[in-house]
Amino acid sequence: MKKNDMILIISILLLAGAFLVGYRRYQIMNTGxxxxxxxxxxxxxxxxxxxxxxxxxxxxxxxxxxxxxxxxxxxxxxxxxxxxxxxxxxxxxxxxxxxxxxxxxxxxxxxxxxxxxxxxxxxxxx
Amino acid sequence: MKSKKLAFLGLLIALAFVLSYIEYMMPINIGIPGAKVGLANLVVVVALYTLGERDAFTLSIIRVLLVGLTFGNMAMMMYSAAGAALSFIAMFIVKRTGKLSQTGVSVIGGVFHNVGQIIVAIFVLETSAILYYLPFLVIIGTLSGVVIGLISGMIIVRVKKIFRWS
Missing domain, CATH: 2.60.320.10 (N-utilization substance G protein NusG, insert domain)
Structure with missing residues (x-):
């Protein structure tokens, strides 16, 4: 595994994770x-x-x-x-x-x- | 094509077929539609690095046709064809850039396999609402891509030792 692989894996996980957390907050705030x-x-x-x-x-x-x-x-x-x-x-x-x-x-x-x-x-x- | 190489391609197709069957028999069900380990991708990555791009593509197509005709229906074949095609194109491009090892390539393959399936689902269900699952699928695709990439790395080294063709 190269260094580039690690960078790719970590950035994909961080991006997807951040999106999930952000969207979750948005959902909670927008539920009446x-x-x-x-x-x-x-x-x-x-x-x-x-x-x-x-x-x-x-x-x-x-x-x-x-x-x-x-x-x-x-x-x-x-x-x-x-x-x-x-x-x-x-x-x-x-x-x-x-x-x-x-x-x-x-x-x-x-x-x-x-x-x-x-x-x-x-x-x-x- | 040398007969040794041809025989190896046949072997890999059979292996991909079996792995797809195993996955069909034991689907992981974590409540996320389209989530798959993508065991067959292991074989595609191995083929990509041992046989070359053209044979890996052939393998990919034959696997989808075989599995679809044997166990699936038209709908299932459409999903897996889109996933396999997009994942292969993405892996092909990333491999050509030469910046990633087979682990990174396999991660890209895993992620785009799921993206392809979501795209088909958008057309089948006629709604973009299903995009909601995309981040989950991207994470699953990445994790399974890492595992498959590491395993295929071990296989590739050994295969290259045994088979030597130009």
């Missing part, structure tokens, strides 16, 4: 009480749920595949899925705005967006 859970399937909106209400939602795809979304105490996770790799099920639960759980085989993306303040009428978010 009205954050909402959004579900998209193959790029199209499927549903939107409040993060503060506990619920279990079966995301059913036209081809029979499914992911079961669970919202509990402000945390979102996938409890069951029909896909092969089960990466979404093993994914750590998400809580902050900008976090995601992705199921590549089913093309399902579960994300959290910071909902608009609910007392401002007429602003429906994006």
């Amino acid at each position: 009480d009205n954050a909402r859970v959004t579900v998209t399937v193959a790029g199209e909106a499927y549903g939107e749920y409040s993060i503060s209400e506990d619920r279990t939602e079966k995301i059913l795809l036209p081809d029979g595949n499914y992911n079961i979304l669970e919202i509990k105490d402000g945390y979102v996770s996938v409890s069951e899925a029909s896909c092969r790799d089960k990466i979404c099920v093993n994914h750590a639960h998400i809580h902050y705005s900008g976090e995601e759980i992705v199921c590549l085989p089913n093309k399902v993306i579960i994300g959290i967006i910071n909902g608009e303040e609910s007392d401002i009428d007429g602003f429906a978010g994006q």
